[in-house]
Amino acid sequence: MWIYLGLLAALFLGLHNLCKKHAVQGNEVFPVLFGTVFSGFLVLLPLYLGSIFFEEQLIKMQLYISEISWQVHGFIAIKSAIMASSWILAYQALKHLPITIVTPIRSAGPFFTFIGAILIYQEQPNTFQWLGFFLIIFSVLLYSKIGKKEGIIFKRNKWILAIIAATFLGASSGLYDKFLIQNLSLTPQTLQFWFCFYTVLILFIILSITWFPFPEKRKAFTFRWTIIAVGVLLVAADYFYFKALQDPDALIMLLSAVKRSQILIAVVVGGLIFKEQNKRKKLVPLTGIMIGVFLILYAT
Template structure:
């Protein structure tokens, strides 16, 4: 059951990450924020490459990681960076409740991947809980119509859908390289953070070179908090998937609790509309998540 607790804790941390991302993106371009937040995430792992952390379980020996392992980790970095680019644009343009609603399809994509790769099939009750959660997010997205947001015509909604699919693919891939390939979770996280920083830097340089402009960046504390909170959430998440009993479909649902945290922060500090209607739908999400925990 410990992997369930870690999964829920990762979801809570991601709720703060979503809120801080929203604040970091206000008035800023996507490429600079992805680059600078990735830089702080990479810097958080740098001490664990040094001899001073050799006695720590999170120490990463530079000489041990093979080129094959680096290639496998690079795939993860590419998928995550692409997901961030799409998601950050969406989060900047949409209220947190709506960008979170698009993530409703995340468990479905993860379920498909988990079923194909790992045989993580669900019982009827568990499948009902998954579908209830997905349906709740769908209802939440429908509320957007009263706020002038059309799910079928909104580019930010479409970009969040792409980000969600990429995130689901990364979830399944993480379990594969940890449990099937056998890479150490600290090795994956540390090198992936470095890869994402380098990829984001390359993309920012290419964008500036092609457009002959530099996207605006208004510096704030939210930018480093975005990068650091992702590192913390990922670290907790890897504690969950390191457990052979971990079910990636459950973890995808648990990570959706980030919407609850992000929504509460948005209501309190930003000012969400239709709070009561959205609260009822989010209560359904919490109930479906609780059902999965009890069934676990």
């Protein structure tokens, strides 16, 4: 069951990435990011208020946001700091790079998660899982060669380094999620609400320094409906992802790989919408990544 929940998360993440590309075009990254996270927070806020005033009803609906200790608050705040850093780097890179280059690099997340899952959680891959793992690595390297034809030199482009750093931080957060969900027994909605709360605080502090004091930056900002859509879609994706992690049999390294199937939406649909270059050539490594994901799924 957790595999199918992971695929649902991938569907919403693919749509989330398309909306995110539209939201950041011609906009400052920080206010867009703040708007998306705040939108997600507003979606979850009724659940928090309902948990206070209508406790029994929310418990029956399995949407109750439970009370947590200050120590657990600290653990969630750490996750917020990790993901805020990852998103800031990823949004900056997405603003300056084609989505058909950014998304495949983000697909490298399972590599870091794969290694962390073995070292930290002692998850043991089999032969087919290793084959899928290395096939995905090879496909991502092939993307780098295609990127050079668009004037993107991977070794010299700072936005490439930014998206790689964002991917590493995102993978670290994924490993941390398993600890929060399984070891601390947090429900998805409890983790999501407080995660959004602390992330909003972090981004508000950043905006207070880099954006609010500058009228010219505020005037240059263009609100788009996709800013709200990104937040709502991310809440949906995270909910299904955390529900999958609640299963004791769920393997984080495989769940992370399953989520990469979002790349199909981002590369094929995104390439058509944003009319980016070399779409047909990018289908070759895309196929490699999808076969790699299939091998991991087949071996489960």
